[in-house]
Amino acid sequence: MQASCGGMELRPALLAWYRRNARDLPWRGTRDPYAILVSEVLLQQTRVEQARGYYARFLAAFPDLNALAQASEEDVLRVWAGAGYYRRARNLHRLAQAVAKTGLPAAPAELEELPGIGPYTAAAVASIAFGKPVAAVDGNVRRVLARLFTVDVPSARWLQETAERLLDRAGPGVWNQALMELGSLVCTPKRPACATCPVARFCQGKGAAERYPLPRARRRTAVSATALVLKGAGGYVLERRDGRVLGGLWGFPLAEGKGAREHLLSRYGLASARPLGTVEHAFTHKKLTIRVYAAPWSGPDEDPNARPLSVLDGKILALAERGPGP
Template sequence: AAVASMAFGEPVAVVDGNMRRVLARLFAVENLKNRWLRETAQALLEPADPGTWNQALMELGSLLCTPKDPGCGQCPVARFCAGRTDPERYPAPQKRTQRAVEAVVLVLWDKNGVFLERREGGLLGGLWGVPLAEGPKVLQKLLSRFGLDRAEYVRQVRHAFTHKRLSVDVYTAFWEGNGEDPRSRPLSVLDRKILRLFAQRHVGN
């Protein structure tokens, strides 16, 4: 929406975190609904110059209508603001719920190191890591992918993201593939945790 309005002049309202906060305080709305946000932002949009309008409100949110200690005394719309007497009350903090997700990783190793692959999409997209599959009973799927019949169970690792909690069963197996030194790749925190566990187990054996 920001690019469409600023670069191409399309009458599309931006609804980012700053805009969300400005509108919540302007109308004194604690519990925001996405539909209300979109409709209100669109209704207030200046169609003759949507890019400038969007940029102005986003800057208002980032420079004056800040989450803490907002500069209400310098705000150009303070006299219209229904939430100006208690601005930090609006909007109410969003409740984030985490869903529990089961996953399996397969640490494949050879004399050169461990097999790593580049992840696509999702939270770990662009980073490298060991083969991972989410969902129950996915170990056999991973083993079949690499032509293996079995793998040794190491232990479970838990890792929390913003919206989900992963319970990851770690397995390992010898596999003559393209092993490499994991220090040569950008790894996620989860993968570094898994590989530390693997290294401890490998050295112990």
């Protein structure tokens, strides 16, 4: 369907609303491309209210690309700890090392070459920080456009073309943020506020908004795992994790699947361990149910406060410290 709702008329209505209603978010007061990049990377998977604190903490620790490039990966992960999806922090670190001398490029295509930058983040940074006329399509924009034009299953191509057609080329950064803000505050996934929506008169989906777009199928595999809490004189046995999701972080010895407990016991030369409780943790694609066992330990250990722990390991630590102790 064409953008027949009239980009020309829709634009002033949305922009006037945005000027009056935009939330006062810390990254909206800066033109620093690095700070804008950090905010966008955080917002990829962290909600706005939580992102505020992590944003302030990250910029206080690493105020510019140089500071981030020179930090150790472990320090970067420690500052990021709690925000989750640690691959974002590792990618930001690698990105800083790649462009610390030259600064961030302004062109979306060049931004997309950098670690962890997909089409959305490239478009957001290029438009907000550098004023480049490119439409940024995130989940909010996807929902708003699908409803404006009553499209059940919007394709990536349709979304990008429609967003480009509506884009305000004179102020692309503000426009992109206005459309996303509408999705966050008014055209929400559930119970959108069509009655007070500034673009309702251009919207084909009002009144039946929740029908659009159709929900995306999301499958999470249930996985059982076992973790071992070995408490020593100065802390716990912690291992440095590998892999795409938690690589570089530290955590309790953990194994998935059948025989995981026996495998962990034999790795540490133990005959037995007693059950401490169960911890659940969901990643994007799997839900872990972790049976936690504890045993006394007299070998080398780690202070958990001195190592970057994932949220999952934070839950195991909380259980370990709550329990009676081995």
